[in-house]
Amino acid sequence: MDFSFTEEQNMIRDSLSRLIREQYDWETRNKVIASESGWRPEMWAQFAELGLLMAPFSEEDGGLGGNAVDAMVVMEEFGKGLVIEPYVPSVVLGGGFLKHGGSAAQKENHLASLMGGEETFAFAYAEPTSRFNLNDVSTTARANGSSYVLNGQKAMVYGAPWATHLIVSARTSGERYDDAGISVFIVPKDAAGITTRDYPTMDGFRASEIYFENVEVSGDSMIGEEGKALPLIEKVVDEGIAAICSEACGAMQIANADTIEYAKQRKQFNVPISTFQVLQHEMVDMFIAHQQSVSMTFQVTMRLEEDEATRKKAASAAKVQIGKAGRFIGQAATQIHGGMGVTDELRLGHYFKRLTLIDSQFGNVDYHLRRYTSLAEGQDLSAAAE
């Protein structure tokens, strides 16, 4: 059992945290998210230069030989700084599909440029009425000779405005909710027939609604086998869950620290409000919620490579913990900040928004509690029957 970080991981944390401190100050960040493009491609290039984009890939794939722990380290720093560049969409999700499902040629064509920052990816899976269900796919991919033709709409695609390529889930056979019959494709975003509606999100990112109208893609743009993509999608999304859990931990840390600091400064009834026991105990519960979230993030990150059922339970357990803790900390931090907590001026509100929306990203507390239960219950009932 080992809970320590490698030297490389510690270096990644240190250099990233320095970069954020020096070039990602609060004012700059707010200017960037209000700008037309909403991000800084030059910052992305710096992340590439630091090796962040290569960190969680094996040496065989041209990476630095790291794994999900490296992504965890990166994402915690992203969470502390509310960094909006598309590490999860491009490196964790896009990179995840390529490394777990990509053919030799697909890896050859895309991995190096993904790690170099020249190509960026976004994962288009949700649809307007699919909610969190990964098997709810209505977008179709019809075989047409050696190519496929995509039709449908994808919703809330984080990072899509900045992407050069999309990973798209589409149905090659079966009915809307079938597990079987789902395939994934790598699609250049400038392919003919794609239109997008880009928009900012409440938590500072950019996302798109994407419309596919007779978009023709070649057969070799399919990742993995036709109609059998759901297990791969689930695996990659579980890795995305681990990454945003870590991001949430970083955001919780700042929300808690800001709250303690504010409570010590703010005087009412002639004393700092931090001397009130009712607030002290609230802040202790916020501390505990953060610590338990860090523990759960370690838990899911270390279990991503275990068998499918263990991995799914680990991811859902973590997402339940982080969803609840994020909501609790966000609300309590806002409450303790009083009127200041609900202003746009204070950075706290922005952490609150990100923590709130992390819950619904990749499935909220209710969804994951149900998924966890369905996995746990199967085991129980068979055990009880023995």
Added chain:
Amino acid sequence: MNLEFSPEENAFREEVRSFIEENYPEEIKGKDREELTKEQFVAWHQILGKKGWSVPSWPVEYGGTGWTPTQKYIWSEENARADTIMPLPFAVSMVGPVIYTFGSQEHKDKYLPGIVDGTTWWCQGFSEPGAGSDLAGLKTTAVRDGDEWVINGQKTWTTLGQHAEMGFFLCRTNPDVKKQEGISFILIPMDTPGVEVRPIIMTDGGHEVNEVWLTDVRVPVDNLVGEENKGWTYAKFLLAHERTGIAGVARSKRGIEKLREVAAMEHDNGKPLIANPDFAEKISQLEIDLTALEFTELRTIAGMQKGKGPGPESSLLKIKGTEIQQRLTELTLEAVGNYAAPYFRGFPTDGDNVFPIGPDYAHMAMPNYLNMRKTSIYGGSNEIQRNIIAKAVLGL
């Protein structure tokens, strides 16, 4: 970062598992603490004493094992898995470490062997009717008279004091200084004239705790541990000792397994209760909370492997650990439904002449639920633990 145990650690787990299988006394297998006689209670402790495993955390020179924190974790996991009755903390985790850390050579020679081999039963005399969370406000006095201390006062909540041969007591030896600075740590044989143990019956019907009345109790001055008026320091040391185990993760894991077994046997509208999604999700949520606590404990253990002591963060383990233990008994109570209600006066200690009503697993659901309310009150209430974190960790 990884979760794998080393080959040596896996071999150790095998060794522990087979030792328990081969040596745990048949007659107490599967029984709860409440069902045991004093002799049965100490049987496993005495077997462990012979093996050299009764005081794993102690320094090797006094009988400890020298196990790593990970080995101790494996040890507690395997004991939980086998539902063993572990030694009470009063001797092994409380007075023992105080004696080998602060006691004289004579104290060590006289008292430590009886703790290691499980032949001396120790109880704790700390709380008083007027001194609970404000323990330093205690009023029991010890006055020097020649070669003796003369002790007067009343202690309470003394767990299983009715069985004890020895007790360790906090007594006021100087009333004229700050309250924390006038307390001494004194050992009292429980058969000393003037010591009276009176039972307190708890809501579960059990006799687990007692009042201890001390009236002109005389013990030799040598029964003072360490320095006079330094007792508060020793008490704080004692209460902070072995905090990681307080989370009770392994026992609660086993508890959730048992709860699932109960919920699989109970029926709800023609299906097993476990198939009721509302109830199943309550169990899931509890298990998720426990997983978070387990990994928090593992992080603490990993820190200890590197020499970092479990700091005041261990209050977190106490708070979450006890919340989970309580929730577990609460859900078990919910699971058994109607059969939570029958009351068996004297069950289970009165033996076989009682034929309980309802399924076996339901008998203790209500008593356990009632009994576990103590966990967020004892050992420094959970509110006091929050005060500790607020002050020592958050700097409030």
